[in-house]
Amino acid sequence: MQIVGEAGDAELLAATPSDMAAFEELYRRYVRRVAAFAAVRCSCAEDVADAVALTFVRLLDAAGRYDPDRGRPDAFVFGIAANVIRDVHRRGSRQRALVSRLAGRGLLDEDDIERVDAAIDAAQAAGRVLDALDGVPPGEQAMVRLVAGGRTPGEAAAQLGISSGAGWTRLSRARRRLRTDAPATDEEL
Numbered sequence: 001m002q003i004v005g006e007a008g009d010a011e012l013l014a015a016t017p018s019d020m021a022a023f024e025e026l027y028r029r030y031v032r033r034v035a036a037f038a039a040v041r042c043s044c045a046e047d048v049a050d051a052v053a054l055t056f057v058r059l060l061d062a063a064g065r066y067d068p069d070r071g072r073p074d075a076f077v078f079g080i081a082a083n084v085i086r087d088v089h090r091r092g093s094r095q096r097a098l099v100s101r102l103a104g105r106g107l108l109d110e111d112d113i114e115r116v117d118a119a120i121d122a123a124q125a126a127g128r129v130l131d132a133l134d135g136v137p138p139g140e141q142a143m144v145r146l147v148a149g150g151r152t153p154g155e156a157a158a159q160l161g162i163s164s165g166a167g168w169t170r171l172s173r174a175r176r177r178l179r180t181d182a183p184a185t186d187e188e189l
Helices: 009-015 021-040 045-065 071-108 110-133 136-146 153-160 164-181
Strands: none
Touching: 009 021, 009 071, 021 045, 021 071, 045 071, 071 153, 110 136, 110 164, 136 153, 136 164
């Protein structure tokens, strides 16, 4: 059954599932309008082309569900086009997010990644150590903070007004307490 020529859009939609000539005629009637509809809503020519092609692929599938009592044929076609464009935008957003995540990885070589991982581990360990440091007696705590700040144990002891031996003793006791309260590697302490 060939329904082309003077047939209305509703008749073409109804015939589309079984009549390729009807689909071709429907395509000819709507392709420019769908392209214009997509061009206003898409950011690049590739997205417009994808939206137009996908609209007609979906229309081929959906034409059998068209009910003229529920709306006009053009509303049906543009409803499909709007859904396709929304999907194209979602796909584009997902692709941009993926490219963005992968681009950051491309800027780092293996050594950089190891350093970043080490810095993250150190920051996590530092939090545990700082929490445990609150439980260390004040004299030992002062010694640890000075040494952690870059002073040698002898310089720290002198600043605290104690002998170098006393400074080493305080530092040793504080490290022992910290190892017990905040398990970490020797490098972190």
